[in-house]
Amino acid sequence: MTLPSERLLPRLFLILLVAVLALAGWQWRHGAPLSANLMELVPGSTPDALELKAEQRMQEPLNREMLVLVGHADRQTAVAVAQQLGERWQASGLFEKVQWNLQADLPALREQLLRGRLAMLSTKDREQLIEHPDAFIQQRVQALFDPFTGFSLVPSQDDWLGLTGRIQNSQPQQGSVQLDIGSGALIADADGKSWVLLRARTTGNAFDMKLPLQVADLLQASRTQASEQGAQLLAASGLLYAANGQQQATREITWVGGGATLGILLLLLVAFRRWRVLLAFVPVLVGVLFGAVACVALFGHMHVMTLVLGSSLIGVAVDYPLHYLSKSWSLQPWRSWPALRLTLPGLSLSLATSCIGYLALAWTPFAALTQIAVFSAAGLVGAYLSAVCLLPALLKGVELRPAQWPLRIAECLWLLRASLLKRVPSPFLLAWVLLFCAGGLWQLNSKNDIRQWIGAPPQLLQEAQAVARITGFQPTSQFFLVRADNQQQLLERQAALGQRLDSLVNMDKLQGYLALNQLVNLPAEQQQLRDALNQLPQHWQPLLDLGVPASALQAEVAQLQALPTEDIDAALVGPLAEPWRTLWLGPVDGGVAAMVSLQGLNNPTLLRVQALDLPGVQLVDRLGDLNRVFADTQISAAELKLMSCVLIVLLLILPFGFGGALRIVALPLLAALCSLASLGWLGQPLTLFSLFGLLLVTAISVDYAILMREQIGGAAVSLLGTLLAALTTWLSFGLLAVSSTPAVSNFGLSVSLGLAFSFMLAPWAGHQKHAL
Amino acid sequence: MRVLILFASLILSLSAHAFDLQQLSDQLAKPSVIHGTFTQEKHLRALPQPLVSKGTFVLAKDRGLLWLLKTPLQQDYRISTQGIARRDANGWQPLPNKSAGAEQNRLFLAVLQGDSSGLQRDFDLQLQGDATQWKLTLTPRSLLLKQVFTQINIDGGELVQTIQLLETQGDSTVLRMQDSTAGQPLSEAERHDFAQ
Numbered sequence: 005m006t007l008p009s010e011r012l013l014p015r016l017f018l019i020l021l022v023a024v025l026a027l028a029g030w031q032w033r034h035g036a037p038l039s040a041n042l043m044e045l046v047p048g049s050t051p052d053a054l055e056l057k058a059e060q061r062m063q064e065p066l067n068r069e070m071l072v073l074v075g076h077a078d079r080q081t082a083v084a085v086a087q088q089l090g091e092r093w094q095a096s097g098l099f100e101k102v103q104w105n106l107q108a109d110l111p112a113l114r115e116q117l118l119r120g121r122l123a124m125l126s127t128k129d130r131e132q133l134i135e136h137p138d139a140f141i142q143q144r145v146q147a148l149f150d151p152f153t154g155f156s157l158v159p160s161q162d163d164w165l166g167l168t169g170r171i172q173n174s175q176p177q178q179g180s181v182q183l184d185i186g187s188g189a190l191i192a193d194a195d196g197k198s199w200v201l202l203r204a205r206t207t208g209n210a211f212d213m214k215l216p217l218q219v220a221d222l223l224q225a226s227r228t229q230a231s232e233q234g235a236q237l238l239a240a241s242g243l244l245y246a247a248n249g250q251q252q253a254t255r256e257i258t259w260v261g262g263g264a265t266l267g268i269l270l271l272l273l274v275a276f277r278r279w280r281v282l283l284a285f286v287p288v289l290v291g292v293l294f295g296a297v298a299c300v301a302l303f304g305h306m307h308v309m310t311l312v313l314g315s316s317l318i319g320v321a322v323d324y325p326l327h328y329l330s331k332s333w334s335l336q337p338w339r340s341w342p343a344l345r346l347t348l349p350g351l352s353l354s355l356a357t358s359c360i361g362y363l364a365l366a367w368t369p370f371a372a373l374t375q376i377a378v379f380s381a382a383g384l385v386g387a388y389l390s391a392v393c394l395l396p397a398l399l400k401g402v403e404l405r406p407a408q409w410p411l412r413i414a415e416c417l418w419l420l421r422a423s424l425l426k427r428v429p430s431p432f433l434l435a436w437v438l439l440f441c442a443g444g445l446w447q448l449n450s451k452n453d454i455r456q457w458i459g460a461p462p463q464l465l466q467e468a469q470a471v472a473r474i475t476g477f478q479p480t481s482q483f484f485l486v487r488a489d490n491q492q493q494l495l496e497r498q499a500a501l502g503q504r505l506d507s508l509v510n511m512d513k514l515q516g517y518l519a520l521n522q523l524v525n526l527p528a529e530q531q532q533l534r535d536a537l538n539q540l541p542q543h544w545q546p547l548l549d550l551g552v553p554a555s556a557l558q559a560e561v562a563q564l565q566a567l568p569t570e571d572i573d574a575a576l577v578g579p580l581a582e583p584w585r586t587l588w589l590g591p592v593d594g595g596v597a598a599m600v601s602l603q604g605l606n607n608p609t610l611l612r613v614q615a616l617d618l619p620g621v622q623l624v625d626r627l628g629d630l631n632r633v634f635a636d637t638q639i640s641a642a643e644l645k646l647m648s649c650v651l652i653v654l655l656l657i658l659p660f661g662f663g664g665a666l667r668i669v670a671l672p673l674l675a676a677l678c679s680l681a682s683l684g685w686l687g688q689p690l691t692l693f694s695l696f697g698l699l700l701v702t703a704i705s706v707d708y709a710i711l712m713r714e715q716i717g718g719a720a721v722s723l724l725g726t727l728l729a730a731l732t733t734w735l736s737f738g739l740l741a742v743s744s745t746p747a748v749s750n751f752g753l754s755v756s757l758g759l760a761f762s763f764m765l766a767p768w769a770g771h772q773k774h775a776l
Numbered sequence: 777m778r779v780l781i782l783f784a785s786l787i788l789s790l791s792a793h794a795f796d797l798q799q800l801s802d803q804l805a806k807p808s809v810i811h812g813t814f815t816q817e818k819h820l821r822a823l824p825q826p827l828v829s830k831g832t833f834v835l836a837k838d839r840g841l842l843w844l845l846k847t848p849l850q851q852d853y854r855i856s857t858q859g860i861a862r863r864d865a866n867g868w869q870p871l872p873n874k875s876a877g878a879e880q881n882r883l884f885l886a887v888l889q890g891d892s893s894g895l896q897r898d899f900d901l902q903l904q905g906d907a908t909q910w911k912l913t914l915t916p917r918s919l920l921l922k923q924v925f926t927q928i929n930i931d932g933g934e935l936v937q938t939i940q941l942l943e944t945q946g947d948s949t950v951l952r953m954q955d956s957t958a959g960q961p962l963s964e965a966e967r968h969d970f971a972q
Contacts, residue, residue, distance in 0.1 A: 080897065106920070110923050145849065146849060146851060148818065148820075148827055149816075149818070149827060149829050149845065149848075149849060149851070150851070150853075151816060151818075151843070151853075151949060151951070159820075159821065159822075159945040159946065159947060160820045160821075160822065160947065161820065161821055161822030161823075183920075186897050186898035186917065186918050186920075186921060187918060188918060188919070188920045550823070550827055551823050551824060551825050551827075552823065556822065
């Protein structure tokens with residue numbers, strides 16, 4: 005006999021499925037809507053648009069630039085290899101610009117120096133000219149006789165006072181690379197080798213899906229080629245981390261997804277001994293489809309990390325069909341629709357509690373978890389619907405004769421438990437468990453760091469460190485943001501900050517910094533110089549003695565005094581200003597803003613103090629902020645967990661009564677507590693991710709408690725059902741523990757532990773008396 | 777007779793040809809210490825007279841060069857592989873190692889010590905004359921160097937006698953080394969100056 009609903013439900017579901025498939029096809033019309041940008045996943049803790057803009061400006065080179073050092077014991081060979089490499093890379097089409105030698109634009113440099121003689125003169129030189137004009141002239145005379153000062157860009161007759169030479173000499177040194185004047189290459193000497201610096205700027209950024217991999221391949225090929233010539237390559241770039249992350253994610257999706265799928269299929273075959281039972285995998289596929297569609301619909305795209313963590317959905321989604329398939333051990337003959345009707349209330353409750361658990365994740369400030377929550381909740385709904393509407397129709401007419409040995413194992417376990425309970429009553433066991441928990445929690449320590457998100461291989465890190473050591477380029481992610489009403493005030497504020505930073509540099513706490521006030525003097529200071537030039541004729545006799553015509557000197561002073569006062573925009577024109585150009589944010593919100601970048605920092609807390617009581621100065625420390633958010637989120641996550649439990653209790657009161665509901669929710673909580681304790685015993689840190697993992701376990705293991713409490717088909721059959729469900733879930737989540745991304749593996753470990761404890765504790769859910 | 781002249785000139789050209797860069801290098805690298813006086817003329821395009829200064833120098837193999845300016849002003853310099861230093865009241869002060877300047881000083885040392893391999897990297901070298909009277913012409917190869925020097929001329933016999941640096945800007949410097957002697961060892965004070 006076929007009920008009308010048994011005919012209608014599959015058809016309705018098929019219509020829905022076709023609609024969702026069509027939507028998915030439309031979403032994928034321009035290729036996979038995937039994203040690999042890590043920064044999209046972390047909490048949006050930057051409310052300020054300017055701060056965000058500044059941050060993007062500072063991040064951009066990290067995501068697009070690659071620093072490569074070509075090392076060889078022989079300088080010439082190193083230069084030659086670098087040249088070949090540069091030409092090859094330029095021809096690859098992956099890079100917008102590959103630069104291995106400096107072809108300085110000397111005329112432009114000269115023009116900038118001459119124009120900036122008042123605006124760019126360093127504080128020290130300015131003070132000497134104003135306060136000790138005799139010494140200033142004396143030094144100029146010395147310099148004219150000095151055969152070793154190096155060539156001056158500007159000929160003496162254009163700059164008798166030698167201001168351009170002083171500006172050239174006071175430029176902050178950029179790292180420890182030196183210009184090889186023969187080849188124009190930038191070379192650093194270290195470890196008995198000459199290292200030629202090559203900078204490459206890619207056409208796209210690190211979050212492009214293809215580019216990082218292509219760049220990493222090219223680098224690998226170049227490495228091999230260079231080593232044939234006896235040269236060594238060291239590379240550092242955000243792109244390489246991105247490439248590595250992508251390869252890793254792909255590998256892990258394959259392993260986790262593939263492993264879980266294979267394991268689950270095998271389990272189904274071994275337990276139920278029918279090929280058609282493999283159709284139980286249909287809800288899983290439908291679940292992944294629903295999850296992906298919902299994710300793209302809500303967020304515009306799906307992150308790779310969501311896919312990795314979401315692949316564990318497989319294990320949960322397969323639980324729905326398992327619920328009624330496992331009834332075949334007691335319900336003989338087994339028929340799909342009646343088995344479903346028997347387990348439907350349990351299934352629906354289980355969907356509701358799981359969704360509550362997953363959606364609790366959505367309220368954390370982590371975009372990553374919101375995505376995973378949406379993906380999983382939508383996926384579960386899809387899996388549930390297909391398990392309820394479609395699968396029974398597909399399995400219609402199948403007679404399940406499952407293998408008997410799993411049942412015997414379950415019976416054995418049940419007897420074992422009974423004999424244990426005879427010797428040690430439950431309250432004593434509980435006391436023991438609580439003792440175990442207390443001991444473990446005592447040893448548990450918490451650790452949160454954004455670096456847990458990145459499973460960078462040590463080789464990449466070592467190379468980046470070597471590049472930083474050899475070149476002296478050690479950019480830090482922290483920087484100062486300085487705001488002011490106008491340019492004058494901005495430069496004053498930067499100068500005040502600069503004084504503090506100078507003392508840090510002198511104490512070796514900071515390697516250096518770049519600020520706009522190093523490039524351009526305040527308008528008032530430029531005026532002081534103009535005034536001071538008036539008194540110079542009284543002091544320049546030594547120059548006249550050398551034969552410098554007085555008329556030439558007078559003409560020069562007149563020319564200097566006529567130089568217009570330079571503002572920041574004017575000072576930024578010209579090749580010398582290049583290092584500073586990114587620092588200027590220009591006019592914003594009725595004022596102006598600029599950044600101060602830092603090099604080689606070893607104490608972030610010290611930096612925070614520098615900004616204290618300096619108006620308009622703010623330290624932007626994204627990493628530090630993130631780590632703080634991590635710690636804060638840990639607390640809010642715990643609160644969310646408790647709230648979700650309250651919700652689940654409310655939901656369960658209806659079928660199980662208050663006492664039963666409380667008991668069903670208490671078990672997963674106890675399991676979570678045991679997992680926490682185990683982490684402590686194992687010496688593993690508690691991270692935000694392990695906490696999220698436990699949050700999930702609560703949601704999933706409520707299922708097991710419900711299953712055990714319902715006891716449809718007897719205790720042993722229910723235990724077997726729970727065991728199967730836990731095994732499949734563990735197959736997918738547990739595999740995450742092998743991930744090389746610390747965050748993901750931490751998540752996998754805590755879920756695995758949680759599942760094991762949930763399974764062990766589930767039989768204490770009690771027994772619900774059914775009306776039937 | 778004509779044959780004889782031809783033969784003589786052939787021998788002469790052969791011997792002249794035989795004086796090559798390697799021999800010049802060996803010859804200049806032979807003495808371990810050279811003492812001498814110098815006259816330095818800086819010809820600035822805009823000045824009618826050159827800036828002339830005088831002093832003494834000490835070139836010590838493997839140590840470097842002491843360049844002691846005496847008139848019209850007193851100033852001591854030291855160039856070594858570590859870079860350039862200037863003496864003030866507190867002793868030797870290393871000068872900021874500006875990349876281009878440092879490179880020029882490396883060149884200077886290479887010229888004085890006859891390190892032709894060091895020079896060949898960056899310049900085309902042309903050698904004329906024989907061991908007792910030669911002239912070496914350096915023409916820069918790279919674009920960057922060409923923007924600084926048009927040519928460097930070095931004259932000498934047993935030792936370097938004159939160095940002429942022609943800058944692209946139109947200025948030039950002539951260094952004349954006179955009374956060079958190779959016999960005298962380093963004095964205690966000079967040894968001390970190199971050691972610091």
